[in-house]
Each structure stands twice: as structure tokens, then as C-alpha cells.
Amino acid sequence: MNRTYFKSTMREISDSVGRFVSIVLIILLGSLLYVGIRSVGPDLNQTASHYFEKQKLSDVKVTSTMGLTNSDLTSIKQNKQVKQAMPVHMTTLQKRRNQIVSVYGYQNGSKLDRLKLVSGKLPTKNNQIVLDKKAKQNGYKIGDTYRLPKSASLKRRTFKVVGFVNSPQYVSSTDRGTTNLGSGTVNYFAYVPKAVFKQKEYALIAVQFRNPKHYAAGTDQYNSYIDRQKTKLKHTMRNRPSARQKQLQTTAQNKLDKQSAKITKEEKQLAKVPAAYQTAKTKAAKKELIAAKAKVKKAEAKVKAIAKPTYLYNDRSTNPEYQDYFDESHSIAAIAIIFPGFFLFIAILITFTTVSRMVETNRREVGLMRALGYTKHEIAMKYIVYTLLAGILGAGLGGALGMLTLPQFVFSLLSNNNLSDFVGVIPWAYLAQTMVAGLVATLGSALIVLTINLREVPTNLMRERAPKAGKRILMERIKPLWKRLSFNQKVSYRNLFRYKGRMLMTIVGIAGCTGLILTGFGIQNSVDDLIPAQYENVQHFQxxxxxxxxxxxxxxxxxxxxxxxxxxxxxxxxxxxxxxxxxxxxxxxxxxxxxxxxxxxxxxxxxxxxxxxxxxxxxxxxxxxxxxxxxxxxxxxxxxxxxxxxxxxxxxxxxxxxxxxxxxxxxxxxxxxxxxxxxxxxxxxxxxxxxxxxxxxxxxxxxxxxxxFPQYAAGELSTGGLGSVVLIMIVMSGALALVVLYNLTNINISERIRELATIKVLGFYDREVTAYVARENVIFTVVGIVAGWGIGVFLHQFIMVKAQTGSILFPMVIHYPGYIWSALITGLFSLIIGVLTHYKLKGIEMLDALAASE
Structure with a gap:
């Protein structure tokens, strides 16, 4: 491209800054929402995966109804897929009537389930204890004396609080699991040095598997991999229940044998006492020995009846709120499948129309360049550069802004978890997809229209296309109605159907934006109605x-x-x-x-x-x-x-x-x-x-x-991420509606510039010219809003079905304010564009617009 033609391209941009910026904005908004929302799910997963990897969260916890021994630990380590295994002492105690605490044994330099220090320090002496950060709600602070109830599991009861911690075993900031004690709910956890425990058996053995392919936590690949390894571990441990049963029986039987031997020895000693020397005391001793022997026999029967212990292999999904975190991430990902895609589709559609109209408007220039001897390639380069700039700027800036802002914004609103450090990933696939979409909308539309126009001979290109002929419309056949319409109304209704492509595109654009806004309100309604629907329509106790x-x-x-x-x-x-x-x-x-x-x-x-x-x-x-x-x-x-x-x-x-x-x-x-x-x-x-x-x-x-009070505790259900996504969607959809209406109105005016100049020459006042155009826009807006409601209902139903994960089933509701607000927002933007249009129409130069094309 020579320098003169390059200047022409730059002049094309400077002479139509509004159009260029609007194209960039539409692509930017579409790309921002598409990349941003689609990145939220993967980024939330990556944040959790990074946290769990850093804190060495175990993959599986092995437990048994009869406790675990070193033999169990040895057997687990024999599995070649086990990277690390750590035995853990734990007991759950009822500290007060309404306070249940799970006490774990702390090991300095723990290889698995590492604690994250919030304040203070970790325990180094047997009289020190660290508490769950949640225990602060009960008034505990560093330096306090902490007392536990008497327990057969612990050597001491009194400790000094030296710190507060988070544990990767508890994703939620509120849920600490369930127990058979008291209310059935654990209030918080605590860690004391493992030396404080006097248990012989372990409460659990934490296991970490080798993960050669580095599957990220929460992904289907990770879950499938862990399921396979659990199956192999169960096979490795297949003989342990029988061995443990035998061990328990042998230990118990040995104790009974000693008791039995002692009773037999005492009986023999009593038998040696001559009858003449036997007293009431001797006789009572004989009766006690006979009773003791009977007890031993009963105990032996119980020993033989000792059942095989049940071994349980609990993966991370059994950790409190672990699965709920990923379920919410998946819910957001489900919304991201359809909403941003539809948003981007509307943006591409409008951009395609805008660029096509721009090239079509310049057909006379294209014809002149052809006549002057410029090749098709040289002529096309101006529009290729123009649309490449718009497409790359819009998609690049939008994708980068979406990636850097929206996921972190959503994460900042998730207050119900202990994950504090956001870790994002560069979504190369989404960035590439939005770049391709942006270039298809800009460069693709330009190439299609250019290909069509460059086939025509230069003389035809240098002539304006003949305006579309007016046709009788169906309304005209309803004579009683048609007669009652004013002249301006008749013209407006004829023009609606005269430019069918523009009419359809305007209605689709408005309907798409209205539908997106209504979908956002609908999702918010479904999230907000979840708890009332449960505790008013299903469960009626408080x-x-x-x-x-x-x-x-x-x-x-x-x-x-x-x-x-x-x-x-x-x-x-x-x-x-x-x-x-x-x-x-x-x-x-x-x-x-x-x-x-x-x-x-x-x-x-x-x-x-x-x-x-x-x-x-x-x-x-x-x-x-x-x-x-x-x-x-x-x-x-x-x-x-x-x-x-x-x-x-x-x-x-x-x-x-x-x-x-x-x-x-x-x-x-x-x-x-x-x-x-x-x-x-x-x-x-x-x-x-x-x-x-x-x-x-x-x-x-x-x-x-x-x-x-379940209803009010349920208010902590993790749906904050969805709510923030909804807010983003409504704001972005409104912004898109504004840009779409502005662009379509500009297209409308540019297509009919001579027609509008003509009616100004005929004596129409500025307000009448504005009404001439605005009347059509009002009809398009009303039809678009009604059609958008239908689109919104469909999108809402589709998205909420996809978002139903974990234990949540969203009610399928959109309240009437959502319909009203979606209509008002679209109508308001239409009004704003109408005002801008009025001033633009006032600036039309009649003589220039009516100048001969030839």
C-alpha cells in the first residue's frame, strides 16, 4: 500500500471516528464478557488447586471402624502409587453444651494437610494449642488458657492458645463437618502436639497419590484419576480387615487367657484349704471366682464375635464445602457456556452489519479507484487495514480486560471460603476464539462486501444504487385503520417494510440485548428465591x-x-x-x-x-x-x-x-x-x-x-459468585444495548441521508424530521423488547438447568420487575440515542446530501 492510500485509510478513520470507535466498542464488550466470564470457572479452579498443592492437601483419608495401626500404614505405603502417607491422631469432644471441637495431633514439618498460619505461631510445646480461625467467634484470643473436657485420648486438658490457623481440609469459612456428639455439628477444630495424644490407634491416615500428569483439583480428570487410585488402594488393603480382626481377637483373647489362668490358679489355692478351715470369707471368694470365670466365658464369646472392621476411603469430596466450591465454579462455567457466547454473537452480528454498510457507502470511491487503475488487492487493502485495526483493537483490549478484571472481581465477592490468594491462568483458547470472532465480524464482513462490489464494472460502482421501491403493505388493506393514520404515520409504516434487512437487524439487536438483561435479572431472581422457596414452600419449621x-x-x-x-x-x-x-x-x-x-x-x-x-x-x-x-x-x-x-x-x-x-x-x-x-x-x-x-x-x-435455625444458616449457601456474575452481565448487556442502538441508528441515517435531506427541503421542521426516524425506532424498540423477553426466558431456563450442581436446584422464576427493568433500560438507551439522533439530523447539510451522484 503506498503512502497516499495509507493516508486515505487514516482519513477514513478520522472522518468517521464515531463509527470506528463504535465497532471497536462492540467487539471489545463482546470479547470482554466472553473471555472474562469464561475465565472465571478455570481461574477459581486454578486458585483452589494452587492452594491445595501449596498446603499439601491429601487426596484420600483412610479410616476404620476399629482405628488404624502401623501395620495399616505399612500396607498403604506398599502401594506404588502412594506418594506420601501420614498417620493422624484425632478426637472430637464436647467442650460445652453448644460447642463441639475436633482436636488433631500436630506434627512439626507435616508432609500433608499443612496448616496456614493466620496469626500467632504454631505449637512447639505440649502445653500449646492452635485454634481454627473460626474459634475467634467464640471470643478466644492468643494467650488465653484453653480447657478441654476430660478425655481418654489426651494426656492433658489445659493449654495455652498460641495461634489461629486455617486448614486446607476446610474450604468453607463456616462449615466444619458433622459428628455424633451433641448437636451433630462440629463448631471448630484445634491442633495440639501429637505427643499429647495417648491413643495407640490412629484416627485416620492421610494419603497423597502420585500425580504424574498434574491433574488440577476439581477437574473431571483429577476425580477419575483418584477414583482409579482408590480402587487400587482398596485392593492393596484387601487383607487388612481380616488381619485387623484377627489381631483384635488375639489381643483380647490373650488378656482373657491371663485372667483365666489367674482365676484357675486362685481356685487351686482355695481348693487346698481344708474344709475345717474354710470360713464364710473363703466361700465368698469361691463364689467370686466362679462368677469371674463365667464372665470370662461370656467375654470369650464376645471376642469370637468381633466383626471385621470396615475400612473407608474418603476422597476430598467428603471434606466440608470442598465440592460446593467447585460446584459453584461449575455453575459459573455453565452460565459462561451460553450467555457470553450469545452476547458475542449479537456483537458480531451488529459489527458485521456496520462494516458491510461502511464498505457499501464507499462503493463510488471503489469504482473511481478501479477506473484509475488500482488493482482489486490495492483497493481492498484500505478496508482490510481499517477492519483489522478495529477487530484487533476490540478483541485484544476486550480479551485482556476480561481476563484481568472479571475473574478477580468475582473471586473478591466469594466471602464464604478460606482461599485468600487469587491465581489466574491465561485463557489462550478463549483469547484466540474471541480474536477469530472479532476478525470474522470486521475483516470477514469487509471482504464479503468487497468481493461482491469488485465484481461490478467501475461505471456501475460510481453510480448510487437505486433506492428500494415502496410497496403496499398489509395494513393498507385494512382501509378503516389506514384512513385514520396521518401522512407521517403512513410513511413510517411503509418504510418499516421497505427496508426489511435493516428492520430485522434492528429488532434482532434490540431483542438480543433485552434478552440478555432479562436473563441477568432472572438468574438473580432464581438465586434470591432459592432459600425462600426451600423454607416457605418445602420446609415449614424454623x-x-x-x-x-x-x-x-x-x-x-x-x-x-x-x-x-x-x-x-x-x-x-x-x-x-x-x-x-x-x-x-x-x-x-x-x-x-x-x-x-x-x-x-x-x-x-x-x-x-x-x-x-x-x-x-x-x-x-x-x-x-x-x-x-x-x-x-x-x-x-x-x-x-x-x-x-x-x-x-x-x-x-x-x-x-x-x-x-x-x-x-x-x-x-x-x-x-x-x-x-x-x-x-x-x-x-x-x-x-x-x-x-x-x-x-x-x-x-x-x-x-x-x-x-436452618433457614438463616442456609443464607450462607455459596452463591455469591453467581450474584456477581449476574451484576456483570446486566451492566455489560446494558452497555451493549447502548452501542448497538447507536450503531444501528447511524446506519439507518447514512442509508437514508438523501431521503431525510429531501423532506427537510420540503419544509419539515427539525423535530418533524426526528419524529420521522424516531417513530420507526420506537416501533423497532417495542417489538425488540417483546421478542427479547422470549429470548430471555429461554436463556434463563437453559442457564439455570446447567447451573444446578451440588445440592442446589434453582427455582425457575423471573419476577415481573425483571421484565419492567429490562424494558426500561432498553427504552432509556433508545431515548438517549433518539436525542443524539435529533442533533445529528439537525446538522444534515441539505445541498450536499442532495448533490448529484454523477
């Missing part, structure tokens, strides 16, 4: 009171009703598959009036499902994970025992995994006597101050161990 004996009545003025129930945390698995869900099992003492506490309605809400003695009822998302329906069978792990349960129904449920059954079926599953552990409580007032007052009042009553 509090769960855990008791030592749920047969006791509790009393408080705020309590309107109460019902005894057994509430237990169990693990559910499908009969075929690898899903592993932690489930809250609720077993009401009596099924009478249970619907007042929990609505057991079918998924479509058409019928009520009754609790029966023939099986269990599952919540909807749990049934989906288990691939179960009425008549199916699932595997439950209740207090370490695996049982098969029949499913009798599936109910609508939004938050959490729930399972309901009767006392009779519970006994059938566990072979244990049913004992209610809690009371479901309905209260008249639920404000925070009133909840705290009720909780204090109940905790003072005999037998009350804990009081919880």
Missing part, C-alpha cells in the same frame, strides 16, 4: 432443637408447634456410579401432621407423597445424582454401616440433600431401636434478636444440646 432425649417437651412463648424426629447425617451412593452425597436423614416419630413441617410434594407438584414403611423419599437433586426414581434402590452409609434402601418417591426440593422415612423402615435398615434426637420447631417470630432470645431460653432447659 428451628431444629437437638436433645439428649427428644421425648422431653421444650417450652417457650415463641414456640407454636413442635415435633419429635431423628435427624442424622448419612452418605448416599447409587447402586451403579461414583456419586457420593452427604444427606440429612429425617425420621419423624409420628407421620401424623408431618406435612405441616415438610411438604412432601411430587416434583411437578401435582400430588402429595406419603411416608410409608416400605422405603425412603428423596429430594429431587439427590434423586438426580443417584439416578433414582420411585422403585429404585440406593446405598446408604449410616453410622459406618452400608445398607440398601428402596426409593418410594421423589419430592420437590431446592437446597440441600434430604431423605425422609419412618421409624419402622429406619429400624429395618439399621436394625437399631429408633430414638428421636431432635425436635422440629415452628415459631411465631424469627427476627435475629428474637431467634437469639429463644435460643438462650431453650439452651437453659434440661436436655437441650443445641438450637439451630
Amino acid at each position: 428451628a431444629i432443637v437437638t436433645m439428649d432425649k427428644a421425648t422431653r417437651q421444650i417450652h417457650a412463648g415463641q414456640i407454636s408447634a413442635q415435633k419429635s424426629a431423628l435427624i442424622k447425617s448419612v452418605t448416599a451412593r447409587p447402586t451403579h456410579g461414583t456419586a457420593n452425597d452427604t444427606v440429612s436423614m429425617v425420621v419423624p416419630k409420628a407421620t401424623t401432621n408431618f406435612e405441616k413441617y415438610v411438604s412432601l410434594k411430587s416434583v411437578n407438584g401435582s400430588k402429595k407423597i406419603k411416608l410409608t414403611n416400605k422405603g425412603v423419599i428423596l429430594s429431587e437433586k439427590l434423586a438426580t445424582d443417584m439416578n433414582a426414581k420411585a422403585g429404585s434402590t440406593i446405598i446408604l452409609q449410616i453410622s459406618g454401616k452400608k445398607v440398601r434402601a428402596k426409593v418410594t418417591g421423589v419430592i420437590k426440593n431446592y437446597a440441600g440433600h434430604w431423605l425422609y422415612t419412618t421409624p419402622t423402615y429406619y429400624h429395618k435398615l439399621t436394625n437399631k431401636t429408633y430414638h428421636a434426637t431432635s425436635r422440629l420447631v415452628k415459631t411465631t417470630q424469627v427476627k435475629k434478636a428474637q431467634r437469639e432470645k429463644l435460643s438462650r431460653k431453650l439452651l437453659k432447659q434440661t436436655g437441650v444440646l443445641n438450637v439451630s
Whole structure:
């Protein structure tokens, strides 16, 4: 390209700065959202993976119903795929009536599950303890004396608090898992030097596998790899249950043999005493020995009955909130599949139209250049440079801004986890995709129009295309209506259908932007309605009171009703598959009036499902994970025992995994006597101050161990990331709507510049000229908004189905304010563009516009 032609290209940009900037902006917005939102999921995964790798989070924790020994540790290390294995002492204690603490043994220089120091220092002496950062909520501070209840597992009870820590085993800043003690919920954890423990057996053995391909945490590849290694580890340990059983039996039998030998020896000594010298004391001693011998025989029977211990291999998904973190990441990734793609599609469509119109407008110049002897390649270079600049600037800047800002912004709003250091990855694939899309929209459209125009002879190119002829429209045939329209209205309606391509493109652009805005509001509605839908439509109790004996009545003025129930945390698995869900099992003492506490309605809400003695009822998302329906069978792990349960129904449920059954079926599953552990409580007032007052009042009553309010605790469900993504989507969609309307209006004016100049010459005032154009835009806007609502409903349904991960099932709702706001935002931008259009139309030079083309 020679210097003169290059100057011409630069002049083309300077003479139409608004058009060039609008093209760059549309591509930039599309690229920013596409790369930014699509990067959020991978970046959240990378942040977690980096944290877990740095803190050496174990892949699997091996536990046993009979504890673990050095023989178990040796057996685990024999597996060639095991990189490291670390035995851990742990005990869970009830420090107070409403305070449960898990105490771990701390090893200096731990190879696995390393603590992250928040403040203070790590323990170096036996009288030192570090507490979970969450324990600060209970008023503890560095330097305090910390007392534990008396325990057979620990050598001492009193410690000095020397620091606060986070553990990679607990992703959440609030959830510390469950236990069989007290309320069933662990409040926080603590670490003391391992030398303080006097346990012979280990509570668990943490295992890290070799990961030669460096699969990142949370990915399907990592999960599949760990599942394979768990299977191999189980095979390595296949003989340990029998060996451990034999060891336990042998140890116990040796003790009994010593007792038996001692009794036999004492009996022989008593037998040597002559009858004449036997006293009442001697006779009593004989009776005691006979009773002791009988006890030994009974004990020997129990020793023979010692069962094989059950070995459990728990991967990271059983760590509190671990899976929820990645589920939220996957939810955001699910939104990123469709929303940014559709956003970018609208941006490309409008850009394609804008560039095509620009080249079409310059057809006379193209014809002149052809006539002057310029080659097709030389002529095309001007538009190639122009569109390459716009495409590369828009896609490059947008992609870079999206990558650097949106993921970190979303991460900063995730307050419910202990991950503090954001680690991003460069999304080369997304950057390449958006660059290709930007160049297709700019360079591609220019090349297509140029190819068409350059086929024509120069004389044809130097003539303006003949304006499209007007045609009768359907409305004209409705004569009573047509007669009542003014002249200007008739012209406007004819023009709508005269330029069908422009009409369609404008409606599609407006509809796309409105649909994106409505989708954003819809996602926010679904997230916001999750908790109300659960605790107003499904579960109607406000509090769960855990008791030592749920047969006791509790009393408080705020309590309107109460019902005894057994509430237990169990693990559910499908009969075929690898899903592993932690489930809250609720077993009401009596099924009478249970619907007042929990609505057991079918998924479509058409019928009520009754609790029966023939099986269990599952919540909807749990049934989906288990691939179960009425008549199916699932595997439950209740207090370490695996049982098969029949499913009798599936109910609508939004938050959490729930399972309901009767006392009779519970006994059938566990072979244990049913004992209610809690009371479901309905209260008249639920404000925070009133909840705290009720909780204090109940905790003072005999037998009350804990009081919880699930609805308000559930407010901590990890959906903050989704909410922030929604905010981004609404703002970006609004910005796109503004740029799209501006561009399409510019195209409209440039296409009809001579027509508008003509009506100004005919005596139309500036306001009338503006109304001439604005009337069409109003119709396009209204039609686009209505069509956009349809697009928004479809996108919302599609996205929310994809976003349903973990234990969450979002309600499919869009409230009417969403429709109103999406219409108002689009309408407002249309009004702003209308005002800008008015001033642009005022500046039209009539003589220049009407000058002959030839």
C-alpha cells in the first residue's frame, strides 16, 4: 500500500471516528464478557488447586471402624502409587453444651494437610494449642488458657492458645463437618502436639497419590484419576480387615487367657484349704471366682464375635464445602457456556452489519479507484487495514480486560471460603476464539462486501444504487385503520417494510440485548428465591432443637408447634456410579401432621407423597445424582454401616440433600431401636434478636444440646459468585444495548441521508424530521423488547438447568420487575440515542446530501 492510500485509510478513520470507535466498542464488550466470564470457572479452579498443592492437601483419608495401626500404614505405603502417607491422631469432644471441637495431633514439618498460619505461631510445646480461625467467634484470643473436657485420648486438658490457623481440609469459612456428639455439628477444630495424644490407634491416615500428569483439583480428570487410585488402594488393603480382626481377637483373647489362668490358679489355692478351715470369707471368694470365670466365658464369646472392621476411603469430596466450591465454579462455567457466547454473537452480528454498510457507502470511491487503475488487492487493502485495526483493537483490549478484571472481581465477592490468594491462568483458547470472532465480524464482513462490489464494472460502482421501491403493505388493506393514520404515520409504516434487512437487524439487536438483561435479572431472581422457596414452600419449621432425649417437651412463648424426629447425617451412593452425597436423614416419630413441617410434594407438584414403611423419599437433586426414581434402590452409609434402601418417591426440593422415612423402615435398615434426637420447631417470630432470645431460653432447659435455625444458616449457601456474575452481565448487556442502538441508528441515517435531506427541503421542521426516524425506532424498540423477553426466558431456563450442581436446584422464576427493568433500560438507551439522533439530523447539510451522484 503506498503512502497516499495509507493516508486515505487514516482519513477514513478520522472522518468517521464515531463509527470506528463504535465497532471497536462492540467487539471489545463482546470479547470482554466472553473471555472474562469464561475465565472465571478455570481461574477459581486454578486458585483452589494452587492452594491445595501449596498446603499439601491429601487426596484420600483412610479410616476404620476399629482405628488404624502401623501395620495399616505399612500396607498403604506398599502401594506404588502412594506418594506420601501420614498417620493422624484425632478426637472430637464436647467442650460445652453448644460447642463441639475436633482436636488433631500436630506434627512439626507435616508432609500433608499443612496448616496456614493466620496469626500467632504454631505449637512447639505440649502445653500449646492452635485454634481454627473460626474459634475467634467464640471470643478466644492468643494467650488465653484453653480447657478441654476430660478425655481418654489426651494426656492433658489445659493449654495455652498460641495461634489461629486455617486448614486446607476446610474450604468453607463456616462449615466444619458433622459428628455424633451433641448437636451433630462440629463448631471448630484445634491442633495440639501429637505427643499429647495417648491413643495407640490412629484416627485416620492421610494419603497423597502420585500425580504424574498434574491433574488440577476439581477437574473431571483429577476425580477419575483418584477414583482409579482408590480402587487400587482398596485392593492393596484387601487383607487388612481380616488381619485387623484377627489381631483384635488375639489381643483380647490373650488378656482373657491371663485372667483365666489367674482365676484357675486362685481356685487351686482355695481348693487346698481344708474344709475345717474354710470360713464364710473363703466361700465368698469361691463364689467370686466362679462368677469371674463365667464372665470370662461370656467375654470369650464376645471376642469370637468381633466383626471385621470396615475400612473407608474418603476422597476430598467428603471434606466440608470442598465440592460446593467447585460446584459453584461449575455453575459459573455453565452460565459462561451460553450467555457470553450469545452476547458475542449479537456483537458480531451488529459489527458485521456496520462494516458491510461502511464498505457499501464507499462503493463510488471503489469504482473511481478501479477506473484509475488500482488493482482489486490495492483497493481492498484500505478496508482490510481499517477492519483489522478495529477487530484487533476490540478483541485484544476486550480479551485482556476480561481476563484481568472479571475473574478477580468475582473471586473478591466469594466471602464464604478460606482461599485468600487469587491465581489466574491465561485463557489462550478463549483469547484466540474471541480474536477469530472479532476478525470474522470486521475483516470477514469487509471482504464479503468487497468481493461482491469488485465484481461490478467501475461505471456501475460510481453510480448510487437505486433506492428500494415502496410497496403496499398489509395494513393498507385494512382501509378503516389506514384512513385514520396521518401522512407521517403512513410513511413510517411503509418504510418499516421497505427496508426489511435493516428492520430485522434492528429488532434482532434490540431483542438480543433485552434478552440478555432479562436473563441477568432472572438468574438473580432464581438465586434470591432459592432459600425462600426451600423454607416457605418445602420446609415449614424454623428451628431444629437437638436433645439428649427428644421425648422431653421444650417450652417457650415463641414456640407454636413442635415435633419429635431423628435427624442424622448419612452418605448416599447409587447402586451403579461414583456419586457420593452427604444427606440429612429425617425420621419423624409420628407421620401424623408431618406435612405441616415438610411438604412432601411430587416434583411437578401435582400430588402429595406419603411416608410409608416400605422405603425412603428423596429430594429431587439427590434423586438426580443417584439416578433414582420411585422403585429404585440406593446405598446408604449410616453410622459406618452400608445398607440398601428402596426409593418410594421423589419430592420437590431446592437446597440441600434430604431423605425422609419412618421409624419402622429406619429400624429395618439399621436394625437399631429408633430414638428421636431432635425436635422440629415452628415459631411465631424469627427476627435475629428474637431467634437469639429463644435460643438462650431453650439452651437453659434440661436436655437441650443445641438450637439451630436452618433457614438463616442456609443464607450462607455459596452463591455469591453467581450474584456477581449476574451484576456483570446486566451492566455489560446494558452497555451493549447502548452501542448497538447507536450503531444501528447511524446506519439507518447514512442509508437514508438523501431521503431525510429531501423532506427537510420540503419544509419539515427539525423535530418533524426526528419524529420521522424516531417513530420507526420506537416501533423497532417495542417489538425488540417483546421478542427479547422470549429470548430471555429461554436463556434463563437453559442457564439455570446447567447451573444446578451440588445440592442446589434453582427455582425457575423471573419476577415481573425483571421484565419492567429490562424494558426500561432498553427504552432509556433508545431515548438517549433518539436525542443524539435529533442533533445529528439537525446538522444534515441539505445541498450536499442532495448533490448529484454523477
